Amino acid sequence: MTITTPLVTPQVASLAARQPPRPALSVVVPAYNEQEVLAAFHARIMPVMEAIGLPFEIVYVNDGSRDATLEIMLRLQAADPRVAVVNLSRNFGKEIALTAGLDHAAATEAVVVTDADLQDPPEVIPDLVAAWRQGFDIAYAQRRVREGETWFKIATANAFYRVMQRIGGRVQLPPNTGDFRLMSRRSLDALLALREQHRFMKGLFAWVGFPSVAVPYDRAPRAAGTTKWNYWKLWNLSLEGITSFTVGPLKIATYLGFATAVFAALYAIQLIVRTILFGNPVAGYPSLLAVVLFFGGVQLMTLGIIGEYLGRIFNETKGRPLYIVERHLPSGAGQRQAMSVPSGAQRFAESGTSGASAA
Numbered sequence: 001m002t003i004t005t006p007l008v009t010p011q012v013a014s015l016a017a018r019q020p021p022r023p024a025l026s027v028v029v030p031a032y033n034e035q036e037v038l039a040a041f042h043a044r045i046m047p048v049m050e051a052i053g054l055p056f057e058i059v060y061v062n063d064g065s066r067d068a069t070l071e072i073m074l075r076l077q078a079a080d081p082r083v084a085v086v087n088l089s090r091n092f093g094k095e096i097a098l099t100a101g102l103d104h105a106a107a108t109e110a111v112v113v114t115d116a117d118l119q120d121p122p123e124v125i126p127d128l129v130a131a132w133r134q135g136f137d138i139a140y141a142q143r144r145v146r147e148g149e150t151w152f153k154i155a156t157a158n159a160f161y162r163v164m165q166r167i168g169g170r171v172q173l174p175p176n177t178g179d180f181r182l183m184s185r186r187s188l189d190a191l192l193a194l195r196e197q198h199r200f201m202k203g204l205f206a207w208v209g210f211p212s213v214a215v216p217y218d219r220a221p222r223a224a225g226t227t228k229w230n231y232w233k234l235w236n237l238s239l240e241g242i243t244s245f246t247v248g249p250l251k252i253a254t255y256l257g258f259a260t261a262v263f264a265a266l267y268a269i270q271l272i273v274r275t276i277l278f279g280n281p282v283a284g285y286p287s288l289l290a291v292v293l294f295f296g297g298v299q300l301m302t303l304g305i306i307g308e309y310l311g312r313i314f315n316e317t318k319g320r321p322l323y324i325v326e327r328h329l330p331s332g333a334g335q336r337q338a339m340s341v342p343s344g345a346q347r348f349a350e351s352g353t354s355g356a357s358a359a
Contacts, residue, residue, distance in 0.1 A: 028101035045122040057331040061101040064091030081332030120180040128182035137210035140181040
């Protein structure tokens with residue numbers, strides 16, 4: 001049997017030599033209405049990435065912004081071939097936008113996730129890269145100081161992490177840690193295999209496992225613009241985290257129902273004993289109304305907890321795509337990568353295990 005090798009002409013070899021190298025690092029930056037700070041972010045992150053000494057790309061994800069965020073991204077992409085732009089068809093939320101950016105990251109070695117508001121200083125990225133070079137698959141930035149945030153937000157965030165530590169089971173969220181982190185290619189491929197609709201990325205980062213290390217840093221105040229996270233959105237994000245990684249609320253509802261039943265049984269015994277000993281006087285209306293409202297409230301709360309989980313099951317069974325891309329403008333290096341390498345989820349599914357991949 002004769003094996004023939006493809007003929008590489010000088011023209012093809014010359015064209016391949018002129019193409020930029022595949023990016024070793026990708027920086028994924030989801031953004032929603034960040035026109036005030038996006039240019040300043042880009043000006044700060046580019047020299048940081050250049051100093052690392054590895055081929056890189058910056059993947060900006062526009063999550064349906066209503067201001068000039070997309071126009072700024074397009075100008076950055078036109079001026080620098082190392083910039084890629086993913087424009088979603090509408091606002092899907094940060095967790096989905098982050099997933100879209102990770103899906104389109106062309107890095108062969110590692111991916112960095114950060115926000116555009118400069119609260120997570122780009123100057124910390126070399127520390128994340130240094131930890132990754134030591135053999136860790138995930139280097140997550142852990143906040144020592146949280147400047148520019150109210151005491152109430154800090155207190156509620158700490159309370160949420162304590163709750164997740166107690167009821168999260170095998171998935172333990174590192175405290176004072178956001179999305180700012182570096183992930184090796186193999187850990188990213190494992191993450192991209194998870195395609196659930198209700199996404200709590202901090203939990204998914206922890207769920208995939210792999211050797212991880214904390215990199216402490218001081219979080220800065222927002223450089224410009226206003227935060228897009230009000231307390232209602234933070235509350236809903238907390239519900240996503242709790243319901244996505246634990247059935248603790250269902251267990252609490254079960255225990256509460258059991259405790260209520262025991263209380264009702266004891267109250268019934270007390271009524272029987274008091275009737276036998278002292279007769280059956282007419283009970284007061286206020287006490288009767290209080291008991292009815294109490295049991296009604298317990299039942300409605302239990303049904304609400306069940307409904308939260310049932311609603312998530314309903315959304316998952318629809319099988320809808322996580323997002324829709326209006327346009328994708330890959331970086332110069334990423335375009336070559338996209339034509340020759342399957343997506344991270346495909347790589348992970350085909351390999352059968354992520355352990356065979358090199359970090």
